[in-house]
Amino acid sequence: MARSPFIDRAIRVMRQGAEDVVQRALVDTVKTELSRVLTSARPDTFEQWIDGRPNAAIEQIKAHGVAYFEFSYIRTIIGFAAAQLRELSPEDFVHPDQRVFRESHLLFCDGREVGTLTEGGDTSFIDRLSPRSEFVITNSQPYAGKIERGQSDQAPNGVFRLAASTVSRRYGSIVTSRFLWLRMEGLDEAQGYPAIAIQAR
Numbered sequence: 001m002a003r004s005p006f007i008d009r010a011i012r013v014m015r016q017g018a019e020d021v022v023q024r025a026l027v028d029t030v031k032t033e034l035s036r037v038l039t040s041a042r043p044d045t046f047e048q049w050i051d052g053r054p055n056a057a058i059e060q061i062k063a064h065g066v067a068y069f070e071f072s073y074i075r076t077i078i079g080f081a082a083a084q085l086r087e088l089s090p091e092d093f094v095h096p097d098q099r100v101f102r103e104s105h106l107l108f109c110d111g112r113e114v115g116t117l118t119e120g121g122d123t124s125f126i127d128r129l130s131p132r133s134e135f136v137i138t139n140s141q142p143y144a145g146k147i148e149r150g151q152s153d154q155a156p157n158g159v160f161r162l163a164a165s166t167v168s169r170r171y172g173s174i175v176t177s178r179f180l181w182l183r184m185e186g187l188d189e190a191q192g193y194p195a196i197a198i199q200a201r
Contacts, residue, residue, distance in 0.1 A: 023063040030058050030067045043071035045127050072131035074200065075123055077171050078107065081137055081196055082117035084163040090147060090154030101141050108136040131200055138182050138195035145181075148194035160194035167198065175200050 037043070050056035051065040061067055082105055089102040105117045107126075110133045115125060117137065129135075138144070139160075148158040160179055167177035176199050181192035 019063040023061065026061055026063065026065065027059055030061065034058075034069065037069075037071070041071065044073055044075040045131065046071045047131075070131075072200070073171070073174065074129075074131045074135065074198075075126040077167065077175055077198060078117070078126060078135055078137070079123055080170065081163055081167045081177070081198060084166050085117075085137065085139075085159060085196075086119055088155060088159040088162055090152045090159075101139065101144070101147070104139050104141050106138055106140055108138070109133045111136075134197055134199045136180075136182065136195050136197050138193045140193065144193050145191055149191075158194070160196055164196045167196065173201075 038046075047070045048055065048058070049068040050058060050061050051067075053060070058067060085105050086102045089099075091099065091102075103116070103118045106113055107115050107117055109129050114129065115121075115123075117123070137160075146152070147155050148160055150156050150158055164177050164179040167175070171177070176197075178197050180195050180197055182195040183192050
């Protein structure tokens with residue numbers, strides 16, 4: 001006996017209705033979990049993929065789809081590194097009240113200078129940069145190399161090498177932090193300028 005087309009249609013409608021219920025429940029669950037993470041873990045930024053589509057709306061997830069989120073703390077980590085550098089930096093001998101060296105830490109993103117990391121300065125621009133980039137912090141003052149090599153009574157162990165190590169101890173599970181000597185176009189320092197390279201794992 002042939003099955004009635006009306007029965008087939010009823011089965012399809014019931015199945016679609018169940019899929020819709022599952023999809024709405026999944027949307028609610030994803031939104032709830034995302035809100036929980038944003039509130040408790042407080043990432044700087046995040047990116048999302050819904051069923052493999054970057055930046056798709058959560059509402060577009062399929063009934064049995066996958067929502068993937070990648071959270072970034074790069075701005076927080078760079079801010080921490082800059083604070084460590086300022087704390088370790090010696091006072092300027094000529095103008096100690098101006099803190100020239102402490103306020104001359106430059107930030108590069110994939111080899112391009114993007115800003116200066118001054119105390120209390122706005123670092124929100126970092127959120128507009130790709131968190132997968134390599135970020136490098138250095139100091140363009142001509143005596144930066146001498147300070148790093150221990151030729152300052154205020155910083156006998158240098159500045160950047162110690163700060164890079166501190167960043168590694170605190171955030172080593174999510175970023176790599178390494179010390180290096182950096183060559184900069186237009187600036188002449190035989191051994192380069194001390195720097196910290198930070199990149200998400």
